[in-house]
Amino acid sequence: DAGVIQSPRHEVTEMGQEVTLRCKPISGHNSLFWYRQTMMRGLELLIYFNNNVPIDDSGMPEDRFSAKMPNASFSTLKIQPSEPRDSAVYFCASSLVGRETQYFGPGTRLLVL
Amino acid sequence: SQQGEEDPQALSIQEGENATMNCSYKTSINNLQWYRQNSGRGLVHLILIRSNEREKHSGRLRVTLDTSKKSSSLLITASRAADTASYFCATGPPNSGGSNYKLTFGKGTLLTVNP
Numbered sequence: 443d444a445g446v447i448q449s450p451r452h453e454v455t456e457m458g459q460e461v462t463l464r465c466k467p468i469s470g471h472n473s474l475f476w477y478r479q480t481m482m483r484g485l486e487l488l489i490y491f492n493n494n495v496p497i498d499d500s501g502m503p504e505d506r507f508s509a510k511m512p513n514a515s516f517s518t519l520k521i522q523p524s525e526p527r528d529s530a531v532y533f534c535a536s537s538l539v540g541r542e543t544q545y546f547g548p549g550t551r552l553l554v555l
Numbered sequence: 556s557q558q559g560e561e562d563p564q565a566l567s568i569q570e571g572e573n574a575t576m577n578c579s580y581k582t583s584i585n586n587l588q589w590y591r592q593n594s595g596r597g598l599v600h601l602i603l604i605r606s607n608e609r610e611k612h613s614g615r616l617r618v619t620l621d622t623s624k625k626s627s628s629l630l631i632t633a634s635r636a637a638d639t640a641s642y643f644c645a646t647g648p649p650n651s652g653g654s655n656y657k658l659t660f661g662k663g664t665l666l667t668v669n670p
Contacts, residue, residue: 485662485663487659535598542658544600544658545600
């Protein structure tokens, strides 16, 4: 099993640019989670999907953030426009509905200049 | 706000010693999990303990849960340099309808095991 795949692994962009982060969950997993990790705030849940449907997006910081899951094997997290305070490591995790353990991807390290 | 809070924030020990990390939480939980994060990597699940369990073992790991005190501890015995990582506790709220639910993570304990 390849595990959760995220791309890109590193992204450097300038303020105001659009950023798209991608995630492929583990095959067969039907829950997907997007997290953001910073030194100041730790690991924060942004949004999660069950069976491709967004269940809870209360952690999405503001309208500049959006997430989609068009099918069971792909999800995107988009930031438009990006700001320096969005700099963080963004993790995607997946799990099976009914199972508590989450499997994390390697993360995307985003730097907004 | 963070549900789980680890203590200490950082811990430095010698190889072969035991390491104990604590986690406190605020509201009722269904289970508590511990994850490890090596520098620059994603989190890896270590062990899960349910609210009706008091102690659980997995290899060199021992987890306890005291729901009356809303606290948990993770003990790593006979530590190795490879155990150097950040350790996070994560709590899951009481289950609802069997669907997945979100985990709330603490800020972690940075463990350094010196060779």
